[in-house]
Amino acid sequence: MQSSEMPINQPIVVTNTDYIYVVATRTDASNVLVVYRNPKTWDIVLDLQLNVEGTNSRIAFLDRVFWSVIVEGRPATERDLEDLGRKTSMNFNVQPQQREIHVSLTKGTN
Numbered sequence: 018m019q020s021s022e023m024p025i026n027q028p029i030v031v032t033n034t035d036y037i038y039v040v041a042t043r044t045d046a047s048n049v050l051v052v053y054r055n056p057k058t059w060d061i062v063l064d065l066q067l068n069v070e071g072t073n074s075r076i077a078f079l080d081r082v083f084w085s086v087i088v089e090g091r092p093a094t095e096r097d098l099e100d101l102g103r104k105t106s107m108n109f110n111v112q113p114q115q116r117e118i119h120v121s122l123t124k125g126t127n
Contacts, residue, residue, distance in 0.1 A: 020049045020069045037062075037113035043069075053113065055083060063118070065109065074109070076101050079118070087119045 023029060023043040031051070032039040038054040047070065053063035064078035079086070079101070086093035086101070093101075101107070101120065110119040 020067065023049065032113070034113075039113075053111070055080075063111065065111075074107065075104065076109075083116060085115075085117045087117060089121060093120075 020041070020043065023041065025043050025045060028040045028042045030039070031041050033056075035056060038056045038059075039051065040054075041049055041051045043049050047068055049067045049069060051063075051065040051067060052061055053065075054060065055062050060080070061078060062080040062083040063076070065074070066077050067074045079098070081098060086098060088097045088101075104122065106122070108121040110121075111117075112119070
């Protein structure tokens with residue numbers, strides 16, 4: 018199901034494994050909230066706010082202990098991690114089994 022086809026305010030379990038639990042909720046016509054949880058502790062380990070058109074997407078919360086973050090093909094620095102919270106134009110490739118998030122920044126980011 019494409020995010021633009023998701024019903025509004027109806028959580029959908031995307032993944033339920035022994036290493037990650039993911040729920041996506043379309044919050045309005047343009048935005049989807051994707052929450053990743055550690056199934057062993059039920060702690061939120063990643064909170065993504067995504068725009069269905071691919072603009073203004075951001076990382077709202079990132080558990081830095083749980084994930085390794087790769088920015089533009091290299092391990093993220095502390096500054097990279099701080100900057101990710103302010104940026105709104107980026108592509109994410111979340112690999113839960115490896116506990117990696119690959120981030121590609123697009124030109125013209127905040």
